[in-house]
Amino acid sequence: MPDHPSPTTPELAVGLVGYAFMGAVHSHAWRTAPRFFDLPLRPRMRAVAGRDAAAVAQAASKLGWEESVVGWQDLVARDDVDLVDVCTPGNTHAEIAIAALEAGKHVLCEKPLANTVAEAEAMTAAAEKAAANGVLAMVGFTYRRVPAIQLARQLVADGRLGEIRQVRARYLQDWISDPEAPLSWRLDASLAGSGALGDIGAHIIDLTQFITGERLTGVVGLTETFVKERPVAEGFSGLSGTGSSTERGPVTVDDAALFLGRFSSGAIGTFEATRFAWGRKNAIQLEINGSKGSLAFDFEDMNVLQYFDAEEDAVTAGFRRILVTEPQHPYVEAWWPAGHGLGYEHAFTHQVVDLVRDIASGTQPTPSFADGLQVQRVLDAVLRSSAAGSTWLDLPAS
Amino acid sequence: MPDHPSPTTPELAVGLVGYAFMGAVHSHAWRTAPRFFDLPLRPRMRAVAGRDAAAVAQAASKLGWEESVVGWQDLVARDDVDLVDVCTPGNTHAEIAIAALEAGKHVLCEKPLANTVAEAEAMTAAAEKAAANGVLAMVGFTYRRVPAIQLARQLVADGRLGEIRQVRARYLQDWISDPEAPLSWRLDASLAGSGALGDIGAHIIDLTQFITGERLTGVVGLTETFVKERPVAEGFSGLSGTGSSTERGPVTVDDAALFLGRFSSGAIGTFEATRFAWGRKNAIQLEINGSKGSLAFDFEDMNVLQYFDAEEDAVTAGFRRILVTEPQHPYVEAWWPAGHGLGYEHAFTHQVVDLVRDIASGTQPTPSFADGLQVQRVLDAVLRSSAAGSTWLDLPAS
Amino acid sequence: MPDHPSPTTPELAVGLVGYAFMGAVHSHAWRTAPRFFDLPLRPRMRAVAGRDAAAVAQAASKLGWEESVVGWQDLVARDDVDLVDVCTPGNTHAEIAIAALEAGKHVLCEKPLANTVAEAEAMTAAAEKAAANGVLAMVGFTYRRVPAIQLARQLVADGRLGEIRQVRARYLQDWISDPEAPLSWRLDASLAGSGALGDIGAHIIDLTQFITGERLTGVVGLTETFVKERPVAEGFSGLSGTGSSTERGPVTVDDAALFLGRFSSGAIGTFEATRFAWGRKNAIQLEINGSKGSLAFDFEDMNVLQYFDAEEDAVTAGFRRILVTEPQHPYVEAWWPAGHGLGYEHAFTHQVVDLVRDIASGTQPTPSFADGLQVQRVLDAVLRSSAAGSTWLDLPAS
């Protein structure tokens, strides 16, 4: 059993901004990480900030934060907070994260880094300036920390796939396939930046670049909004419930985004993000072909990585269903015996573990804000390509 | 968001005995349940008991218990403990649980209830006596609380399968397939009672009875110990590590146990528990056929339930892969959006939720000690049948 | 491309008895084998025999036989027939096959070899006598010739699984799950011998013995007839259609048969044959665990063999989904490129290929009648064990 941080282990005082879905998962991760992993700093869940005093107080109690604060500005200004964890919609990321970095707080910012390239550039500049003072910033492409994804990265990095030739990546959901699903901030371009593309497409851009160790160098995109107007939900508050209002409002983001791309090595890829794939709930489906083998992954069976080794005898070659629950697999030894699967939130706990260790050792955590900016540039290029009638756009060397 | 128990919500002070694998999962459940579910009592993680003072103190710190106690007797004797959670090996269950019940503590006892029918009978008698005073006891057949299993039970209870005709149940692991895997308490009959049968076979007995709502009325068994001697591990401490010692000791439990059985309705079943199925890590594989449909489940893909509805048109009939992650599914609404899978430990959190609610309302939780005793009688009959050369044994009406 | 038998290649004149489902598949195999495989003898489809003159004449035309004959006796008596292919119900196998062997004809007899051990013994004696004169007999356990099954046998024979420890075998169908499915000869003990057990259970006995290279040495069984009476179909003719008659007749065979068994090496197994597993259409599900690995197969995905190699690194170990369509796989080179799957009838074509080659070289084909007799003894023991209240029965060393 790993040692729990003793009372003499230095604290890392954390402040959270936002306490909806993402805030709840992050809270769970901060609570849970030190119970299963040895950490060099003791996370202390100091305060959570929100706009509504009663709601944020209730959230603090429920999620395990010592205090609640109205307004992120007060949180950022506190002396007793070392790290600000930003779980708000994308349009607020830049302002909060930059202020926190300037106040000398480490920052963990949910993805996508921002809603625009300009904001992401400003955030990256702020992060680089802060880094010079030992203040660190990380963007939350959390799916990297699913053990099967880490294993995929290791296999590629170890050369088990040879040269990467092809990537195919899909992120399929169906939660607004029903035209009567209500408007939410996620369907409003002014708040969300883009639709399926930025929300879930960002993940498959990050994941394929992470696993291959390459960058996308050009794309051609095609986006579509199948349902142009939707009922306005009371409170306009998001993922659940069907609006009873008869008012309808415009959907200003993409329902689905497709693109083709080329990677720095010359590998080519197909990408698709959609919220209209009936029956697919959270299907991050990745497949990578190299000169020596292939990998396949589907988040709906998240404890499994499929691996084909082309150097095996043809008689017994086949995709191996690796159940990524062995103690030898990334992060797994801290949890349960083989075959006792992990769930969605474990990746957030792993994210906390890696971030705390990096902060303790003064190492730049990954993905950095620069990595987040690069993803933002890909997203932006896909939207511009699509708007220009699906024309190829080269991406700047980052 | 559910309300967190307010400071005025009454407490339920919990004491844990044992802090190895099971103790760690139970601790996680006590910590986590109130963060995601509305509970009528506030669990307070009062103390953990163990034999070694330093180790138990470290466990208390790591797992989140306020205090550590040497020896379960001191824990049971405390006035400030309302519930004793027993996570020790099976040979100690009877003594601890009976003492706790007699001391007026509610008891959650890990499965199997005991190592012998006699012990289980004594525990059940104690539980029934305690129940008269409002003191409640439950046995931890936790897999019942996997959402897909609850859904299976609901579909059967709703008549979606019609009359149950056949059951096939396997619990396949491979962790001692290697003859050099060391001896542990789980391979010693005096500590573990039986091998694969009691450890994992008990689960499939409970699960198939739970889902079908029936009881086994007779069995015929066949057990085998493939590897008769194993290296003695230093410290003889269990699941991990390979003993470097040259000493070898006898395996006194079954490596695999097979049996056929008949249920109260006349349905028939095949059962198999083994630790020698290379490649199967924690494969609880269940299939149930009724007059109107079928269900299938595999814990290695634990967020899925397969369902075949025989009343569908033959043209489009087929096993449906139900991803049991919808808010309409049991327990799921408290967690994440659809498609964001749960893991092994969630079932333990659900167990805490159900138990706390039952205690608050004075309802007998299930599975009761009587249910645990009945499973113990089946296990005992399988062993006796096997020892008698695989002869059918009827089970008493319970 | 292999050479087609030239006009100078000696003929093998074949006569078929029975032209229902099995007769149609056998006819396809006789027509097709020489088109894809090099054969040392040219099969000539000389005549088909049946009871109804018009029907058998039509069958001859449809299935490609030169002539039709009324009554198997006339077929057996013909000088211009070298081999008799017996595709009638089990109760007629002994009489026809023995007569054919005595008349000096090679015999291919559908499984199960007979309906009783006594018949099977007489057939085996006749086959052994005939063999002394170079007349050869084979029983049609055709599933052995599915490429994935052959590959499984090869892997075991090559030692890839090490010592065999456990076998689990199921043959699941659902075609009489509906209580209104009509009576057919397959549900009449006097014609079919037994129900699911002899019809499909025989296959999994043969397959597991074939793959492991071992024999069952003892069994304990449990059989059940869920639906005791059924509508009498007009013409009482079998698998398709729902009887409109209001008459009902008794089902005199088992609907499901379960048994446990021990193999000659000490390995243990679970077996199940049923026609009541809604949603399973022809699911021959086999899984074999050895000391060095595991195999798994499901006929509903018949071009796939799953293989777990326990000697792989735990990091990348996993069941491999071998698509058994490579030219290096058994029989496959004669067919299509990789990934172009084969179907049910291909195994029958392979059976013809192997049989013709054995006849040409004077080699005893397998499975022999003695092999069929041994399976019959297992079937008989399962029925007797079940009738005796599920008592273990040892099988004679064969």
Add this chain to the structure above:
Amino acid sequence: MPDHPSPTTPELAVGLVGYAFMGAVHSHAWRTAPRFFDLPLRPRMRAVAGRDAAAVAQAASKLGWEESVVGWQDLVARDDVDLVDVCTPGNTHAEIAIAALEAGKHVLCEKPLANTVAEAEAMTAAAEKAAANGVLAMVGFTYRRVPAIQLARQLVADGRLGEIRQVRARYLQDWISDPEAPLSWRLDASLAGSGALGDIGAHIIDLTQFITGERLTGVVGLTETFVKERPVAEGFSGLSGTGSSTERGPVTVDDAALFLGRFSSGAIGTFEATRFAWGRKNAIQLEINGSKGSLAFDFEDMNVLQYFDAEEDAVTAGFRRILVTEPQHPYVEAWWPAGHGLGYEHAFTHQVVDLVRDIASGTQPTPSFADGLQVQRVLDAVLRSSAAGSTWLDLPAS
């Protein structure tokens, strides 16, 4: 049992051009169709044509053709041939098919219809002219006749998917992933037209258009040749064997082709054809999302269609694994009982059945040459788009 064509049934005399892989499958289909299906015309396998006299004579004997002919011209000129079946490489299709049509022969032409749009236009013009005289032409997009694909089409046509919104289609193979796989005519643009695109991409264009009942109206493409030079095989003869020669020649076709497209209804799609996906042998993977449900198919499990019905209760909704082997399924009743899967070549037999019936009734068979031309235009647009740096190209209304 269906009636076999009686001697009085009119003949349909068939001549085959080409006897390699495709010729062998077509021959099997002509031999087999009348044995399982009622046909209004009796196919007579009159002659096969090729360039090498000895080889074609051997092929005739092996594949079951009455005569062999040197040169397709002689075959086309014969009075005793009613239908010419063209199984040669794509560069010869136009010349042979047009000559045959002009000679008054029905034509079945393998896909892709031609190597260029100009050729395909000429062929379509010839077909339309011939049709006026009752002479019919069909292109062999055979995968349409896989039962699961037919079922997919039926479900869409019946409105079970609602409006089609998204299509994703992949055709993945790996047979030239190895850089040492030799050159063959399929890698030579002058013979094959294009590489993966025309060979296998053509199929997924046809299949998605067929299933949805829509046409592609615009595309943007990206193609790649990963291995630019390969060993020259002796005889340069195709799919099997590794060239021992040290000579290397250029690959002049695409190894992989990706494209995005829009359908006539506004639906959008991603497409990918590759021969470099290690571990995927013949993986035609289709997924279609409509407003009311989804379908998914993978040819590597060709007897299965996955179907998600969005109108089901969320509690039990899930992709159904429909085993397309029921007598109610397209073509299946002629074959085996449920669960006894079909293989690759069955689709060719179904193609013969449909074609013979259409010829007998004077109905235009589908897909017509015009359909083949339209696919050719899509292929051409993908190549031109890719060559122009991945720019969107609209397709003409066909």
